[in-house]
Amino acid sequence: MKKYIKVILIVVAIVLVFVGFYGYQIYKMVMGSEPLTGKQENIPTNTASIPPITVGVADWTNWRGTNFEGKNATTGIKTDWSNGLEKLWAVNYLCQDKATASWSSVVVQGNRLIVPGRDAKNDLVFCLNADNGQLIWKGSYEAKAETAHGPGSRATPFIDEDKVYTFGRSGDLVCWQLEDGKLLWRKNVKDEGGIEPSWGLSTSPLVSENMVIVQGGGKALVIAYDKLTGNVLWKSMEGEVGYSAAITMNIENEVELLIYHAKGLSCLNPADGKVRWTVPWPTEYGVNATTPIVCSDIVYHTSGYGMGCEAIKVTKDGYSVLWKSQVLAAQHSDPILIDGYIYGYSGESTRNVGQFKCIEFLTGKEMWSTDQIGQGTTTFADGYLICQDLKGNIFLIKPDTSGFKKIGEIKSAIGDVKNLAWTVPVVANGKLYLRYIQQLVCYKLVP
Numbered sequence: 001m002k003k004y005i006k007v008i009l010i011v012v013a014i015v016l017v018f019v020g021f022y023g024y025q026i027y028k029m030v031m032g033s034e035p036l037t038g039k040q041e042n043i044p045t046n047t048a049s050i051p052p053i054t055v056g057v058a059d060w061t062n063w064r065g066t067n068f069e070g071k072n073a074t075t076g077i078k079t080d081w082s083n084g085l086e087k088l089w090a091v092n093y094l095c096q097d098k099a100t101a102s103w104s105s106v107v108v109q110g111n112r113l114i115v116p117g118r119d120a121k122n123d124l125v126f127c128l129n130a131d132n133g134q135l136i137w138k139g140s141y142e143a144k145a146e147t148a149h150g151p152g153s154r155a156t157p158f159i160d161e162d163k164v165y166t167f168g169r170s171g172d173l174v175c176w177q178l179e180d181g182k183l184l185w186r187k188n189v190k191d192e193g194g195i196e197p198s199w200g201l202s203t204s205p206l207v208s209e210n211m212v213i214v215q216g217g218g219k220a221l222v223i224a225y226d227k228l229t230g231n232v233l234w235k236s237m238e239g240e241v242g243y244s245a246a247i248t249m250n251i252e253n254e255v256e257l258l259i260y261h262a263k264g265l266s267c268l269n270p271a272d273g274k275v276r277w278t279v280p281w282p283t284e285y286g287v288n289a290t291t292p293i294v295c296s297d298i299v300y301h302t303s304g305y306g307m308g309c310e311a312i313k314v315t316k317d318g319y320s321v322l323w324k325s326q327v328l329a330a331q332h333s334d335p336i337l338i339d340g341y342i343y344g345y346s347g348e349s350t351r352n353v354g355q356f357k358c359i360e361f362l363t364g365k366e367m368w369s370t371d372q373i374g375q376g377t378t379t380f381a382d383g384y385l386i387c388q389d390l391k392g393n394i395f396l397i398k399p400d401t402s403g404f405k406k407i408g409e410i411k412s413a414i415g416d417v418k419n420l421a422w423t424v425p426v427v428a429n430g431k432l433y434l435r436y437i438q439q440l441v442c443y444k445l446v447p
Contacts, residue, residue: 033099033147038416040438041093047134050180053162054110056130060428061109061159063204064291068247070336072381072427077445079384081396081408085443088431089133094126095119095152095438102152105435108428109159112136112178115440116166118145118152123168125157127181130429133442137181145170146200150437154202154243158212160227165212169200173214173225185230192232193219197241197262197286204245208255208270215261217241222259222273236273239263243289243332251297251316258299262286265301267314277318283307289332293342295361298322304331304348311364323364328357334424336380337361338399343385347375349422352390358401370404373397377424381445388425392417392436414441 058073065072078085094117095102104116108130117124125139145151145168155167164178171189176182188194189201194216203215211224211233221237237259244260248270256276257268264281265288268274281288284305293300299319302309308326312319328335328346335344340361346369347354354375358367374389384407385397392414398405414421414436423435430446 033150034101034419034437035099036095036101036438037418038439039092040096043093043096043138044135046137047129050136051111051129053112053179056108056110056429058427058429059109060426061107062207063105063156063158063245064334068245068291068294070334070379072379074381074427074430074446076430076447077382077384078447079396079407081410084410085432085445088131088442088444090439090441091128091133092439093117094124094435094440096124099147099150100152101150101437103150103423103437104153105156105423106426106433106440107157107159107164108426108433109178110429112159113433114157114159114164114166115435116153116157116168117438118150123153123166123172125166125174125176125181127178128440130431130442139174139176139181139183141172141174141183141186143168143170143172146196148199154200156204156245158205158207160207163227165205165207165227167201167203167205167214169196169202171196171201171216173205173212173230175212175227175230187225187230189214189216189220189223192216192223192235194223195240197243199243201241202243202289203241206246206248208248208257211270213246213257215241215246215259221261222246222257222268224270224273234273236268237261237266237275240286243287245291247291247294249294249299251314254316256316258292258294260288260290260292260301262288264288265292265299267316276316277314279310279312279319281307281310287331290330291334293335293337295337298361300337300342300361302328302330302335304329309364311361322362325364327359327364327366332422333375333377336378336385338380341367341399341401343397343399344378345375345387349375349390349420351375352420356387356404358399358404367401368403372404372406377422379425379427381427386425386427386432388413388421388434390420390422392421392434394425394434413443414439
């Protein structure tokens with residue numbers, strides 16, 4: 001009898017060890033900070049002289065580019081990837097110290113590239129020469145931040161004329177001078193009643209007219225600041241933030257705001273923040289993280305965690321549901337609308353396994369689906385989709401409703417990816433920019 005008890009105790013102990021181990025792994029995946037791997041150098045000194053600001057023919061000055069469509073105006077891209085793409089430059093100092101992961105993507109205007117970073121105590125903002133990677137200026141401010149998926153910024157900056165706006169995960173909205181990095185003003189949404197969610201404040205700032213708009217949560221779900229002074233112009237709604245950028249759309253010849261928060265999609269009057277209507281869409285953990293797609297008076301939105309996707313027809317006074325489906329459920333990978341069809345990843349962004357799909361925008365009908373390019377993020381230029389999976393491999397895809405057409409691929413376009421490469425690729429002025437935590441790589445996309 002004692003022998004059986006001993007065996008049972010050993011089995012129970014083994015089970016507890018396994019449960020504890022896997023429980024810890026899940027905790028690290030959900031709340032831990034991804035460790036920095038690969039080469040990490042010290043931040044270099046600024047260039048001796050500050051070059052004048054230029055403007056490119058295919059700039060990328062805000063999240064998802066012009067009209068928030070995920071499309072860049074670059075033309076003449078190289079489509080034969082059999083010998084890869086020419087690497088123009090790379091840096092690996094955007095995150096300093098050990099557990100300082102930052103996920104923001106880049107914005108580009110002419111010779112200016114802006115990308116946030118992080119060290120142990122400070123949010124960092126780098127301005128690099130987009131052509132050669134040289135450091136033009138670096139800005140910083142001390143910001144206490146939590147560690148769930150790193151203390152660094154998630155939000156993508158917004159370049160507006162001679163200024164650039166950044167938003168840190170702990171709620172600091174900052175206006176910088178684009179030329180030399182002078183900090184012009186800094187505000188924190190928590191001072192207005194905002195509350196930081198589990199994985200950090202993540203909404204990329206939106207500059208519209210005289211305002212810069214972010215989600216703050218708590219008693220200030222949406223906040224509009226004066227873009228020149230930082231003064232609060234209005235606050236709207238209460239509740240938990242989402243992780244999606246605010247965007248504008250034209251409804252009945254008037255500009256309106258779309259806010260994808262934790263409980264749904266709301267339309268606001270940008271003049272005063274008054275809510276016109278809200279589509280209920282309460283996603284688990286409040287993770288409404290993708291950007292709605294707008295085409296005329298139709299809005300498409302999608303989330304993971306079993307929510308799926310939906311298309312609605314809108315007016316200033318309300319909306320009607322055109323269709324709702326589980327055909328595509330993107331956790332935080334933004335699909336792209338091309339000629340009446342949506343192309344994008346479906347599935348959770350926690351492992352490099354997913355489906356890349358084509359669905360009809362007006363009906364939700366699935367045209368095709370493939371598992372050949374993992375799980376990841378997508379951008380578009382010159383008639384092609386450029387997809388990056390979560391391990392840093394990139395793929396050139398020709399949009400076609402008849403079937404999946406992979407034109408080329410480059411393995412390990414970003415090196416030393418030990419965790420998940422979540423940051424979306426960016427095309428600007430003939431170049432392809434790929435970011436993974438402390439690394440930023442620039443490839444020549446146009447021969």
